[in-house]
Amino acid sequence: MPGATTSPSDIDEGVRTEAIYNNTSVWIEWKHPDPSGPPQYDGGMDPKIHARVRKLAALLSKNNRTVRFRAPFCRGYFIDQDEGRFGLVFEKPASVPPETAPTSLHTLIRAANTPGSTVEVPSLTDRITLMKILAETVERLHAVDWLHKGLRSTNILLFPKFPRKDSGGEDEEEMNYLAPYISGFDYSRPATSDDMTERPLENPAADIYRHPTVQHEGNREASLGGHRENYKPSFDIYSLGIVLLEIAHWKTIDQILSIDLESPRLRPKDTWAVRERLVGGGGGAGGEVVRGKRGGEETFEVRKELSGATVEGVVRACLEGPRAFGLDEGCDEKREVVAAGLQRAFGEGVVRKLASIKV
Template identity: 35%
Template sequence: MAGPGLGSGSLILQVVDECVKYYKYFSEASKMPEKHRYLQIRLQLEQQRFLVFAEEAGLLSTETGSETLSINSTLLQETLSEIKMLFEKFQQANGKYVDIILSDGPGIKLSPQPSMMDLLCATQAPIAKIDISVAPTAKTSLRSNSIFRKIIWKARKLRTIMVEPKRLVWVAFDQKAFTSLIANLEVLNSALISLLHSSRSRRINQAIQTSYQEIIQMKTDLQGLEATIQAITYNTNQEEEDIRSVVTPRRSFTSQSITIETRSNAQRIKYMKELADVKFHRLDIGRSDESTSTPSHRDEAFEYLNITNSFPQECIPRTREIIHMNGEFLWLEPIDYSLENLDKAINDVSCVSHRASLLAKLLSIALPEDFRTPPCRGFIDLRNASPNTPPQPILRLVLKVPIRHDPLEVHIFSLREILSSQPMPSLSLRISLCCQLAECLSNFHAVDWLHKGLRSQNILFFGPDVGCVDLQKPYLTGLELSRPDGRPELTDVAKPNPEADLYRHPLVQGGENADAYRKSFDLYSLGVVLLEVACWSPIESIVGYKVVSGLTGDELRSIKDKILVDKSQAPLDSEVPAKSRCLEVVSAHAGDVFRDIVEILLCANEIESPAYPGEKAALRNRRLREAFAEGVVERLQKMREAL
């Protein structure tokens, strides 16, 4: 196909700018009837698809050599103009623009509502002063550098929206016409995406999926999540069968290519709904906890999850021993809550038991398969009734064996056991395992759920023998330290435990948790696990420790530096640290790309730290998400596909 000339290229970029503005105005329009709010969210989903296409096609850049050069300019311009015309037509019939008054004075103030675009529309003033060097190693600094510059680049491009401080206000609202508008935009966006080369499809799919996850993460209340779930459940064509004005794609588009993209987007939306459902249940459980504040009410709220009476105390099975009960094969997973570490305000047995019930409730819902979490059937609470000792509950989750083979011939093995007893498997198997773990943690973080106990002892496999497990089917446990983000009362403070501290970030080792636990600490733990898988050896062996139980706090906190920097080999007068022997071993066993992945994970806390004074949390969180998505998950997926 012929590429666009200079004149047509400039016109295309101009139309793209107009479309970006219309998407922003419509997605943030005020006086939207509350009962139709879900349609506004549905429009925001199409907004994200359009932005992903524009970025991948090079339409947010004026540089030459972009993907736009391989697209028929006439077809592209016609489609973009069609989108612009749809917005203009609806606005003329239903809305008007009003100026946003930024200073105190007479008139109606219509402050813009927060939206996905707010993350992109950063002011340019502080950007030039930012020192983006965020990690102690060159590779990680460059990687996070490029991710951050990408955000800034898009922000500068889209700043043109802010030079016109106005807001769209609905003076009338035609629900049927707005539904038709969304249907038309959906078809046209599918047509635009189908213009790109097929080699870009996987990248586009991941980018759209990431933007959808960001929408879920931004919803922090039940009402907002309800509207989101309604929006992504909504099917335009089924609800509005009488709409006959859906845009017919131009003759140059093939119906097959549009159908493929439409189906692909339907799968993305389906997965988005699953994540939204999980987050909704998480918030709903937290709300019910707040509304049942007394011990008696708390016990009644989740009484059905306490199945202690099903296990006579004289025959309680050993930890991680598979048993048969009520037609299911189950095992008990310990929850190590210790009353001595609890806040004094909640220091009672009933509250500890209730916290176990909350975790059991969260884990009993139908989590998507990609969470790699065994189904939970409840919990048991065995209390020490001796009058001479304080009550000390022994809490254990009751989990179901998640495989279909005969469980009588299956045993449970942790990754740590396998690392210590089995020969190193092939690189393809190790990469596949690491990819599964990264995707799993990404799903937890997508719904703002922190694991907080990620280590090889809590990664389980099932098989008749330790040498016969399927390394591509890991399951995550260790859920005694797992909690919804922002609900610290659902978790215990990390206790001093050298075997666990090997995997914890130095800031949260040894029970020192003054700083709020963050997602970057989960990523650090994942980095240690991936390091173990790459070298196929426990972390203490990699860093040169023999007896874990005798390690001091200083020795445990030095593990991060031991992995990243070999200070003993650095010249005394040199400001550049020597290469880490640990990372050199990773390169030898799994390649340089995998080494860079481990570096990014271990330096996640630096990536999440403010890049300049006063940087908003939303930008920091987005930077960490992009570093994890692009620098870790996508790279592992590419490696898995290549092997």
């Protein structure tokens, strides 16, 4: 996409890069095709992936849809031939100063748990409202047969409200938790697509948010027989459940479960077992998770007073999947009647329940 300029030192720092496009402040999100996919000997891109990126850019370039999906407006995309990747170009909200970069929900949560930090935990009202908005967004995305495939707190972006003065007269930024933007549509695809699911890159920090059957190949137990399921709506819902759990406690999932993602001792089974630790064996989710022992086994109990029984039930339903919504565990979510049933049950059991909470 001609006209977009970035700093060379920034371009390798991660999946999100600040840039200028036609004198407008934007950011670029990078999409790296699966390195295990079919080789492109001419130096080009896999046509199927290219087509998917083109459709995604079109989806996110229509104002009515970006509002519905809480997505930033997409100005288009380009191919970075040198690095073998696509770049999606996103516009910042008009109300945000050009020099203001987005901050991820993950960063804000971790900052609030850092000793000496001035970042505060948002009010319960703001947290519940944020949960409602995210659940509604997933519902709307699935309603047009699109899957996100990368829902996690690093891909939920926030901007500050108008700066205010602190007691010392210095500018103080207060985050606007009521206007989140959903980002990181790296591996999105139509829910009805019959293409082989594009595999996520190996990354424990991302795998910890994914349903165990779609984590990186190394994170699947032998009991799964090496089978990788195609991505489906209930996997997005699972990832949403992890994010809602984080918002309820205002701790990241690795902090909640005491998983050191930087440890050299970290093994694939540590992220693969997250779902079992949260919902298996009668454990709970949605309030403050407390490690304990029951019958010699480690369990996770819930202090419901932190977020209430409604939030606990919503999070548990998201993590449990189809059975919590009245469907068979192995149901074919591509079938129209099944997809419609899941969408309806998710709306009633998650979106409407969160909307009913009065704080």
